[in-house]
Amino acid sequence: MNKIHEYLQKEITQLKTKSDVFKEHIRQLDCEIASESEAIGRIEGMMNHSERIFQSENSTKGFEEMEVGRLQSELEEKQQEKTVLEQKVQELNTKIQELQSLLSGMHKDCWYEYTSYDMIHSVEVERQRIARDIHDSIIQNLTAVMYKNEFIKKIIDTDYNRAKLELSAQDTMIRNCINELRNVIYNLHPMATDDLGLESVFYDLIERIKASTDMIVEYDYSSKRTELNSSIVNVLLRIIQELCSNSIKHSKGTTITIQIRIGENHIELIQSDDGVGYDYQSLTKVRNNNTGFGLQIMRERVHLLHGKLTIQNLGKGIEYRIEIPIPKCCETK
Numbered sequence: 001m002n003k004i005h006e007y008l009q010k011e012i013t014q015l016k017t018k019s020d021v022f023k024e025h026i027r028q029l030d031c032e033i034a035s036e037s038e039a040i041g042r043i044e045g046m047m048n049h050s051e052r053i054f055q056s057e058n059s060t061k062g063f064e065e066m067e068v069g070r071l072q073s074e075l076e077e078k079q080q081e082k083t084v085l086e087q088k089v090q091e092l093n094t095k096i097q098e099l100q101s102l103l104s105g106m107h108k109d110c111w112y113e114y115t116s117y118d119m120i121h122s123v124e125v126e127r128q129r130i131a132r133d134i135h136d137s138i139i140q141n142l143t144a145v146m147y148k149n150e151f152i153k154k155i156i157d158t159d160y161n162r163a164k165l166e167l168s169a170q171d172t173m174i175r176n177c178i179n180e181l182r183n184v185i186y187n188l189h190p191m192a193t194d195d196l197g198l199e200s201v202f203y204d205l206i207e208r209i210k211a212s213t214d215m216i217v218e219y220d221y222s223s224k225r226t227e228l229n230s231s232i233v234n235v236l237l238r239i240i241q242e243l244c245s246n247s248i249k250h251s252k253g254t255t256i257t258i259q260i261r262i263g264e265n266h267i268e269l270i271q272s273d274d275g276v277g278y279d280y281q282s283l284t285k286v287r288n289n290n291t292g293f294g295l296q297i298m299r300e301r302v303h304l305l306h307g308k309l310t311i312q313n314l315g316k317g318i319e320y321r322i323e324i325p326i327p328k329c330c331e332t333k
Contacts, residue, residue, distance in 0.1 A: 218256070
């Protein structure tokens with residue numbers, strides 16, 4: 001029975017890994033399709049813009065039409081490839097569900113093994129989220145810059161003034177790329193933990209959260225310490241980011257409340273909102289549609305610090321209470 005259990009678990013892991021590869025390829029295709037669609041729109045817009053403003057024969061019109069045709073052909077191929085991959089993912093998901101159903105009926109103690117896999121899988125989902133953030137913003141802007149450069153090369157000898165204007169327009173795109181990269185780097189490793197005091201670290205994050213939403217963010221901080229191990233601080237920052245991101249995206253509320261209490265031997269973090277709430281008990285495990293990963297990752301982060309997470313529906317909104325002990329080995333940076 002144990003060998004059958006191990007075999008089924010291995011099969012599920014392999015199928016999920018294969019499905020993840022297909023999903024990652026689909027996501028990359030989505031980014032490429034979006035980038036090429038945007039590029040086609042930009043080129044067609046430039047063609048129409050040229051005809052309206054210059055009202056003369058555009059020496060680059062032939063190049064632009066050829067470029068649009070090439071991009072449309074690539075777009076169709078990628079859309080067909082995406083359809084095939086989506087069908088394969090659906091087939092794999094059906095097999096995974098069948099094996100999981102068989103496995104759950106064989107062994108009552110398989111929850112821990114399944115959860116262990118989910119944690120590994122959730123880390124991969126987090127990595128994919130970071131890659132998606134880069135692809136959906138930075139890559140698209142850089143792709144637009146690349147196509148603009150190709151266009152500028154064609155017109156710079158015949159229309160210097162217009163080429164100069166196009167170069168100026170690229171400055172905004174490049175600045176956007178730099179800002180997006182800074183945000184990604186900050187989310188991966190908040191540099192303030194290395195440079196600012198403990199209170200300023202949390203204050204800086206709260207200000208960033210306030211700037212990203214129309215919701216009211218109420219913040220209360222107290223500490224008996226001036227220093228704390230940077231690993232613990234980084235985990236707390238990511239937990240706050242995850243909780244506030246969920247409230248902003250899903251709560252439909254107006255107010256977020258954050259309380260941080262740092263004592264000599266323990267930390268208490270309380271975050272709540274006045275939104276619609278949700279059935280958190282249904283997310284004690286990751287669903288087949290990949291929902292629940294945020295809560296799963298947060299639980300594991302708290303668990304790694306030997307902490308305790310309590311979730312409570314407030315009638316209107318939901319409250320997260322996190323208690324983390326401060327071990328002596330982590331009293332300083």
